[in-house]
Amino acid sequence: MDKGIFDAILIPMKVPAGDSYVYVLIKDKSLIKDVLPFPPIMSVQGAKAVSSITRLGKGNIKIAAVMRPCEIRATIELAKLEQTNLENITLVSMDCPGVIPFSDFIKDPEKAMELFDNAIKQEDDKIMRPVCQICDKSSMIAGDLHIGTLGAKKDTFFIISNSKKGNDVLDKLDITSKDSIDSWKAKVKEKTEKKQIKRKKTHKDLKTQMGGLDNFLDTFSKCINCHNCMSVCPICYCRLCYFDSDKVKYSPKEYLQRAENKGSIRFLPDTSLFQIGRMIHMSLSCVSCGSCEDACPMSIPVAQIFSMIADETQGLFDYIAGRSLYEPIPLKTYKEDELHEVEDAHD
Amino acid sequence: MDMKIGVYICECGPNIAEKIDIDKVIDAVSSLNNVAVVERYKLLCSGDGKKFLGEQIKKHGLTHLVIAACSPREHQQTFMEVCENAGLNPYLFQLANIREQCAWITDNKEEATKKAIRLTKAAIERVRYHTALVKKQIESNPDVLVIGGGIAGIEVSLQLASPDRKIYLVEKTSSLGGLIKNFEKTFPDMQPCQEFIKQKINDVNKNANIQVLTDSEVKEIIGFFGSFEVKVKKKAEDTDEVNFDVGAVVLATGSTLFDPKELSEYGYQKFENVITSLEFEKMNLSGKITLKNGESPKSVAIIHCVGRDKKGYCSEICCMYSIKFVKYLKDKKPDIKVSNFYSDLCIPGKSYQQFYEQTHGNNVDFIRAENVEITKKGNQLNILFKDEKGIKNNLLFDMVVLSPALEPACNTSQLSELIRVSQGDGGFFAEEHEKIGPVSTSTEGVYIAGCSQGPKSILDTITQAGAVSGKILSSLIPGKKIEPEVKVSHISESFCIGCKTCLNICSYGAITFDETKKISVVNEIICRGCGNCVAACPSGAASLKHFTFNQIYQELKEAV
Numbered sequence: 001m002d003k004g005i006f007d008a009i010l011i012p013m014k015v016p017a018g019d020s021y022v023y024v025l026i027k028d029k030s031l032i033k034d035v036l037p038f039p040p041i042m043s044v045q046g047a048k049a050v051s052s053i054t055r056l057g058k059g060n061i062k063i064a065a066v067m068r069p070c071e072i073r074a075t076i077e078l079a080k081l082e083q084t085n086l087e088n089i090t091l092v093s094m095d096c097p098g099v100i101p102f103s104d105f106i107k108d109p110e111k112a113m114e115l116f117d118n119a120i121k122q123e124d125d126k127i128m129r130p131v132c133q134i135c136d137k138s139s140m141i142a143g144d145l146h147i148g149t150l151g152a153k154k155d156t157f158f159i160i161s162n163s164k165k166g167n168d169v170l171d172k173l174d175i176t177s178k179d180s181i182d183s184w185k186a187k188v189k190e191k192t193e194k195k196q197i198k199r200k201k202t203h204k205d206l207k208t209q210m211g212g213l214d215n216f217l218d219t220f221s222k223c224i225n226c227h228n229c230m231s232v233c234p235i236c237y238c239r240l241c242y243f244d245s246d247k248v249k250y251s252p253k254e255y256l257q258r259a260e261n262k263g264s265i266r267f268l269p270d271t272s273l274f275q276i277g278r279m280i281h282m283s284l285s286c287v288s289c290g291s292c293e294d295a296c297p298m299s300i301p302v303a304q305i306f307s308m309i310a311d312e313t314q315g316l317f318d319y320i321a322g323r324s325l326y327e328p329i330p331l332k333t334y335k336e337d338e339l340h341e342v343e344d345a346h347d
Numbered sequence: 348m349d350m351k352i353g354v355y356i357c358e359c360g361p362n363i364a365e366k367i368d369i370d371k372v373i374d375a376v377s378s379l380n381n382v383a384v385v386e387r388y389k390l391l392c393s394g395d396g397k398k399f400l401g402e403q404i405k406k407h408g409l410t411h412l413v414i415a416a417c418s419p420r421e422h423q424q425t426f427m428e429v430c431e432n433a434g435l436n437p438y439l440f441q442l443a444n445i446r447e448q449c450a451w452i453t454d455n456k457e458e459a460t461k462k463a464i465r466l467t468k469a470a471i472e473r474v475r476y477h478t479a480l481v482k483k484q485i486e487s488n489p490d491v492l493v494i495g496g497g498i499a500g501i502e503v504s505l506q507l508a509s510p511d512r513k514i515y516l517v518e519k520t521s522s523l524g525g526l527i528k529n530f531e532k533t534f535p536d537m538q539p540c541q542e543f544i545k546q547k548i549n550d551v552n553k554n555a556n557i558q559v560l561t562d563s564e565v566k567e568i569i570g571f572f573g574s575f576e577v578k579v580k581k582k583a584e585d586t587d588e589v590n591f592d593v594g595a596v597v598l599a600t601g602s603t604l605f606d607p608k609e610l611s612e613y614g615y616q617k618f619e620n621v622i623t624s625l626e627f628e629k630m631n632l633s634g635k636i637t638l639k640n641g642e643s644p645k646s647v648a649i650i651h652c653v654g655r656d657k658k659g660y661c662s663e664i665c666c667m668y669s670i671k672f673v674k675y676l677k678d679k680k681p682d683i684k685v686s687n688f689y690s691d692l693c694i695p696g697k698s699y700q701q702f703y704e705q706t707h708g709n710n711v712d713f714i715r716a717e718n719v720e721i722t723k724k725g726n727q728l729n730i731l732f733k734d735e736k737g738i739k740n741n742l743l744f745d746m747v748v749l750s751p752a753l754e755p756a757c758n759t760s761q762l763s764e765l766i767r768v769s770q771g772d773g774g775f776f777a778e779e780h781e782k783i784g785p786v787s788t789s790t791e792g793v794y795i796a797g798c799s800q801g802p803k804s805i806l807d808t809i810t811q812a813g814a815v816s817g818k819i820l821s822s823l824i825p826g827k828k829i830e831p832e833v834k835v836s837h838i839s840e841s842f843c844i845g846c847k848t849c850l851n852i853c854s855y856g857a858i859t860f861d862e863t864k865k866i867s868v869v870n871e872i873i874c875r876g877c878g879n880c881v882a883a884c885p886s887g888a889a890s891l892k893h894f895t896f897n898q899i900y901q902e903l904k905e906a907v
Contacts, residue, residue, distance in 0.1 A: 056865065081846040082865075238886040239844050245887065247896055254904075281885055331885070332851045 001029050005172050006090070007061040010049060012039045019109045023049040025063070037066050040116035042099045045291045046071030047234035051084040058085040065089055068096045070135070070289040072143040073322020074234040077285040080329045083237045090165050091143025095150045095188070098125050098132030102294045131290035131303040134199040139188040142322050145169060151187035158184050203308040210305070219305070220275050222298040225268040229292035229302050235282040243274045275302075279309050284330050285321045286310035351383035352471060353409040355400065357391040357416035359446055366450035368460040372415065375464040379471055383407050392422045397429050404433040411474045415443040415467045436479035438833070438893060443470035465906055473902035480833045480892060485872060487573030488594040489825035492517065494565055494762065495599035497525020498805060499797025501547050502812035503597050508556035511825040515591060516551065517560045517579055519758065523548045525601055529628045533805055534671040535702035541632075560589060564758070568596060568766050571873040572792025572822075573829045594823045595792045596766060597815055598776055600759060602798035605654040605752040613653060613749055614721040618728060620644075621721060621747045624668060631675050636746075644683065644745035647676055648730055650719055651689035654752040660773050662802040665750040666693045666703075672748060673706045686712040686742065688719055688732060721747055753802040767856045768793055775801045786814045789854060791875065794818060834893040835874040836881060838867050842888035849880035849889060 001009065013024045013035050021039035023046060026032060046067035053063070067075070072091045078084045097120045104127070105112040115127055125133050132138070139150065144166035148158035158181050161167050170176075210219040227244065230236045242248065248270055259265040286306050293303035314320060316339070317330040354376055358364035373385045384407050390396050391414060404412065412435060414426055419442045427437035445463040453459050489512045493500045496518030504514045516523075530540040551557050560579055566588070567578040573594045581587040604625055607615040614621050619639040622630070630636055638644050649669045655661060666689065673685050692713070694703045707713075716732035723729065727743040734740050755774045763770050768788040771777030776795045779787040786794050794815040797808040823829070838849070838858070843866035849858050850867060857873035858880060860866075867888075869880075881889045890896065 081848070083844070083846065237844055237846070239842050239888075240886070242887045247887065331883070332848050334852060 001032075003172055005062065005169055006064045008063050009035075010046075010053070010063055010065040010067075011035045011037060012066075014039075019106070025049075025053065035066075037094065038097070038120075040100045040113055041102060041105045042068070042071075042289065042291060042294065043102075045074060045232065045234040045289055047074035047078050047084070048232075050075045050086075050089060051078050051234070051237070054085040054089065055083055058087040060088070062088050063090070064092055066092045066094075067143075068099075068289075069093045069137055069140045069142065070096070070287045070322075071234075073137070073140070073287040074285075074289060076142055076322040076325050077235060077287065077329070078237065079325060080332070081237060081285070086325070090145065090169060092145045092147065093141060093143045094147040096132075096135070096138040097123075098128030098135065098138065099290075100127055101129045103299075129290050129294065129303075130202075130301065131288055131293055131307055134195060134202050134304070134307070135288065136192050136195040136199050137288075137320075138195070139192070140323070142324065148181065148184040148188075150191065151183035151185075160184075199307075199311075202304060203311065206301070206304060206308050217272055220272045220300065222300055223271040223275065224298060225271045225274065226297065227274070228295040228297065230274075230278060232291040232295040233278075233282065234289065234291070235285045235287075236278070243270065243277060248273075279306065283309045283313045284317070284319065286314075287321045350381040350411060350475065351407060351409050352379075352381050352411040352413060352474060353403055353407055354382055354385040354413045354415070354467065354471065355391060355403070356385070356387045356445075356467070357396070357414065358387060358389050359416060359450075360390060363416070363446055363450045366454075366456060366459050367445060367463045368456060371460050372445075372463050372467055376467055376471060379468070381411075381475070382471065383409065391416055392425050397425070400426070400429045401433040404430070404435050409435065410439065411477065412440040413443065413467065413470045413474050414440070415445045415463065415470070417446040418444045418448075436481075438480040439474065439477050441470040441474040441477065443467045469902045469905035472905045473898050476895070476898045476901055477893070482830050482833050483871075484828040484830055485573060487823060487827070487829045488575075488592050489823050490515065490591070490593040491595045491597060491819060491823075492565070492568075492575070492577050492591075492593040493597045493599055495525070495601055495756075495797070495799065496520075496523035496559070496561070497599060497601045497797060497808075498527050498544070498547070499599035499601065499799070499808045499812050500525075500597070501551055502809050503599060503796055503815050504557050505547070505550055505554070506813065506816035507819060508554050510556060512556065514557045515560065515577070515579075515593065516557055517563050517565055519562070519564055519582070521562050523551060523559065523561070526625070527805065529625060529632060531628070531632045531675065532671065534667045535698050537671070537674060563589070565762070565765065571831075571870070572790075573872075575792070595794065595819050597794045597796055597819075598762065598766070598768065598788075598799050599796045599812070600756040600762065600776075600799040602753040602775075602802060603756050605658060605754050607653050607749045607751050610654060610657065612720040613650065614723075614728070614747075615749060618721065618723050620728060620745065621749065624665070624672070624748060624750045627672060627748045631672075636676065636679060638745055643680065646684040646686075646744045647746045647748060648728070648742070648744040649673070649685065649687045649748045649750060650721075650730075651687060651750050652691070652752075653749045655690070658752040658754065658773060660752070660802075661691070661693055662751075662753040663693060664753070664802055664804050667699060667804065669748075669750050670694075670703055670706055673711055677706075677709070677711070682710065684710045684744075686714055686744070688714050688716040688730065690715065690717065753798060755799060759799065766790060766793055767854065768795070769854070773801070775799060786811055786818060790856075792823070831872045832874065832876050834876040834891065835871045836869045836876065836878070836889055836891050837871075838869050838880070838884075839888045839890070840864065840866055842886050843867055843884075844886045844888070846885065848883050848885060852879045852883040854879070 009026045010023055012021045014021055020043050022043055050065055072093045079086045100112055100116055119127050141162045144163045146160040148160055152158055160181060161170055210216050230241055288307035290303040293301060296302050319330050356369050356372055369387050377385045388396055388399060412430060423442050430437040430440050443466040445466055449459045449463045491507055491514050493504050493514060493516045496516055500516055504516045508514045524544050527540060527544045533540050562582045563579050566580045568575050570576050575593050575596060577591055577593055579589045604623055607613045649672055651665055651669055669687055676683050676685050694700055715735045718733045720731040721728055727745060728747050729741055729743055731741045767790050769777045776799050778785045778800055779789055788795060796811045796815045797803060845865040855873050855875055857870045858867050861868050876891060878891045881891050
């Protein structure tokens with residue numbers, strides 16, 4: 001900001017009451033001392049913040065948005081879906097240690113912060129959210145600049161550029177040193193591989209646990225239809241969710257008919273249909289950020305389930321949500337020659 | 348006004364009456380809400396049947412009509428006209444297909460009746476939620492843009508040009524005539540070609556209703572059937588741009604030869620005296636078939652099917668023009684040896700076989716060969732090949748003529764994007780339907796003629812040009828308004844979140860983006876009502892008139 005590279009910074013900061021962290025768009029430089037780029041929780045998914053600012057146009061202020069890799073990936077997905085404009089935004093990520101579940105944090109925020117700091121020091125993710133423990137993209141560079149702490153000497157860090165925008169920032173800051181990032185790469189590789197193994201195992205267990213219609217329905221039978229998962233999801237960008245619309249409100253006669261057909265019908269109805277619908281709609285862009293699971297009052301492992309579905313649906317298109325701004329989004333890409341395996345299933 | 352649904356079940360002679368218990372169907376639907384009348388009739392599509400329906404609509408004051416009869420493909424339009432004539436909006440009608448989908452698929456009368464009841468009930472439940480749709484009429488421009496000045500484009504232009512229909516004929520080279528200009532004679536009649544094409548070009552130039560734009564390229568086409576805005580640029584001049592409006596567009600961009608250099612085994616442009624069929628035509632037209640050293644060849648090999656495997660299709664005309672080449676050579680030099688190397692001969696039609704047989708004997712061979720390779724041996728060209736029995740062989744010739752596959756003209760993909768007509772097999776323009784729509788395309792008002800649609804003889808090209816002219820003459824009548832599709836998509840302003848997913852999905856270019864409101868907007872005149880945007884819209888903002896969510900849901904509820 002001093003050098004006029006940025007007009008404002010979007011970064012997490014502790015709320016005055018001290019019991020949460022939110023994104024703030026800082027214009028007053030003196031406030032920068034109070035920021036906390038690594039908050040212990042993800043209260044608002046950063047992509048939602050960026051989208052709020054630029055949904056209606058790029059504006060003419062240059063903003064540095066400091067976020068976790070999954071938030072950056074969600075931002076990139078939203079850019080591809082025209083829900084944010086990144087022209088004047090520089091995305092800055094960092095090696096993410098994960099975050100603590102809301103439910104653990106809110107009991108005693110101060111204690112939680114202590115535990116969080118310790119966990120980072122000891123590189124132990126046991127207290128982090130389950131979906132963070134299986135995150136294999138916690139150091140993925142998808143934005144413009146990345147701050148690498150893994151494999152760095154004490155009290156130092158790597159600044160890695162990933163785009164022309166990133167290079168320009170480094171140039172203007174006169175950062176020219178080209179230290180090798182091999183130690184960072186090696187450490188990231190080691191961590192990623194470990195997590196990939198854990199991710200595969202978790203997904204495999206989940207699949208056994210909830211495979212088949214009955215198990216699937218059991219998993220979501222706790223759902224209270226609050227749609228919190230949808231509200232906090234950065235990818236759920238529809239103005240009005242289909243499942244909140246009149247299209248899924250039926251006449252008493254029809255409900256009675258359904259009750260007659262099945263013996264009874266639960267209310268509110270269509271909860272599992274809502275989950276399936278959301279999977280169909282957003283799994284191709286899901287970044288496994290975990291917001292949905294944090295927001296679920298019934299502790300349904302939504303994020304773990306969705307991360308499993310997302311890995312499979314994105315895998316079909318060799319796609320990783322948010323990996324690159326220039327990778328076309330499968331929802332918007334039509335190829336005449338694809339998905340024959342799905343066609344064949346109906347032969 | 349109360350809803351009064353009339354339900355009529357067609358016996359279709361014995362077709363439905365014998366296979367379905369129609370009285371049971373009547374019983375099953377008579378007591379449904381708002382059903383005012385249910386009747387059976389011998390043959391509803393007959394003159395008497397249509398009269399009966401019209402009278403019934405008026406007599407009972409029907410607000411909605413359901414007919415259980417044949418496939419909508421067969422008589423939907425017939426019954427919609429009946430509605431219109433009786434003063435009922437034709438979109439307040441639904442046809443249940445109890446013939447193809449019930450009567451004709453099983454001998455089990457009970458099962459067929461059960462399904463007929465379901466389908467009729469489904470149609471009744473659906474029709475309740477129909478809304479009256481009103482056809483719009485728009486002014487149309489009868490003028491036509493023809494792209495490509497070969498025989499296809501010339502023929503279409505000549506057939507269509509009239510005092511009330513101006514034709515713009517755009518040609519990228521400096522003169523009209525296309526490939527035919529290079530031919531001395533045509534197959535199989537061996538009639539002189541030059542006079543014929545010169546006469547045609549002359550007719551075009553003389554015609555006051557045809558504006559010829561040579562050295563020109565189409566830069567922009569926007570709009571829809573009846574009203575396209577066109578920008579054409581003269582190649583040499585940077586500033587000169589011609590703008591005009593037309594109602595229809597004909598793509599007649601023709602084809603070009605596959606470059607045999609891509610297949611090194613043929614030695615093209617590596618060895619002297621290995622030439623392409625087009626080079627041979629030009630040489631023949633100049634009057635002298637000679638080798639590089641000026642001498643006349645004593646033996647010529649014609650290699651068919653060059654690049655066929657690579658392109659994946661047979662180019663249809665190469666066998667025939669290769670036989671024509673035999674005639675050229677024999678006429679000029681009766682003792683010359685000519686050998687044809689082919690992998691399959693394509694000589695269809697009523698006159699081609701005779702044409703082929705006439706060339707036999709007299710030092711002319713047809714050799715079925717595989718793995719043809721051309722090398723140099725002394726002053727001659729050595730053709731190595733595997734014969735029909737799989738035995739390796741070789742023969743020496745003075746000259747080799749390659750008959751390469753035809754491929755789409757080089758600007759095909761550029762035009763394809765410009766006018767949103769997709770490229771099909773081999774990169775040629777895709778027709779709407781291989782059999783029932785061979786000259787129309789997925790974009791209404793855009794037609795294809797000649798080799799731009801696929802390899803074709805002059806005869807077939809002219810036939811296609813005639814078909815295109817017929818299509819345009821019957822649909823784009825000067826002074827007559829056109830009726831665009833009414834079952835179109837609509838994007839809700841309040842639900843659209845502006846993700847632009849529909850823009851990429853729409854194959855007709857019917858959706859634009861309103862940058863101020865940040866929402867997608869459907870152009871109802873271009874929209875063909877395919878429903879792709881409705882399926883793709885993640886926000887449920889797009890809906891299709893006459894196929895709304897509720898209409899489909901109500902229908903399905905009874906059907907399944």
